[in-house]
Amino acid sequence: MTYALYYSPGAASMAVHWMLLEAGIPFEARLINIDEGAQHDPEYRRLNPAGRVPTLIVDGVPRHESAALLMLLAERHPDAGLAPAPGSPDRAEWFELMVFMANTVLPAMRDWFYADEDGDPAGAEAVQALAQRRIEQSWERLDALVADGRNWLVGGKLSTADFLAVMLMRWSRNLPCKATNWPYLVPYIQRLRALPSFIELNTREGLSNWSNPAS
Incomplete structure (x- = not known):
């Protein structure tokens, strides 16, 4: 099994990058800096016609969509x-x-x-207002799920659901509806951010703006 991950720091590739590190799966990391528009390069668009990250090369074949890639990797590496x-x-x-x-x-x-x-830019404000309500409802659902004191979202074990959830929660850090506004999500987030694989992920991607405070 061979893998190459096309990623951009903090983007939708983050959960897949994290899973590869946590599972100890060998892979090659290839940077696509979306802030510089590298996702629109013709060479990359041949791998991912949508011009987005992640792209994971799986045994020579490009695959896409972060949630699908997490599920695929879980299936290919059940151990x-x-x-x-x-x-x-x-x-x-x-x-x-x-x-x-x-x-x-x-x-x-x-x-x-x-x-x-x-x-349409003229309708952007209404689109954002609806998006905010949907994000808030999502945090309410996940907050209620972990309110019972569970450490992880599913089955008492770390899973792909945690990688995906925490990536999305990180994206909310500068939004009015940041995930850390929900009380039961705070210890859940802190627990995930304390994992060595999350710390390594941030080091590899050069990220430092959403980590646990130094003890």
């Missing part, structure tokens, strides 16, 4: 234990959360950040 096993009673909740974040939270985040680019 990493980052998804409930087929037949497990926690498997249905894992599917539900992964699809919820892919179908609800990710699109709402895109609507917030790209309201004036993806649609």
Whole structure:
């Protein structure tokens, strides 16, 4: 099994990068700086016609969509234990959360950040207002889920759902609806940010603006 990850620091590739590090899966990291427009380079667009990250080369074939890539890696590397096993009673909740974040939270985040680019700029304010409500409702749902004191979202173990959720929560750090406004999400976020793999991820991507305070 061979992998090459095309990523941009802090972007939608972050969860996949994190999973590869946590699972100890060998891969080659290839930087695509979206702030400099590298995602529009013709060479990259041949790999990813949408011009977005991540792209993961899986045994020579380019694959896309962060949630799908997390699920694919969990399937290809079951020994990493980052998804409930087929037949497990926690498997249905894992599917539900992964699809919820892919179908609800990710699109709402895109609507917030790209309201004036993806649609009519005259309607951007209304699009952002709707996106904010959807993001807030998402944090309420996840806050209620971890209110029972669980350490992780599914099955009492770290999983791909945690990687995806924390990446999305990080994106909210400068939004009116930041995830840290929800009380039960705060210790959950701090727990995930304390993982050595998250710290390594931030070091590799050159990120320092959403870490736990130094003790």
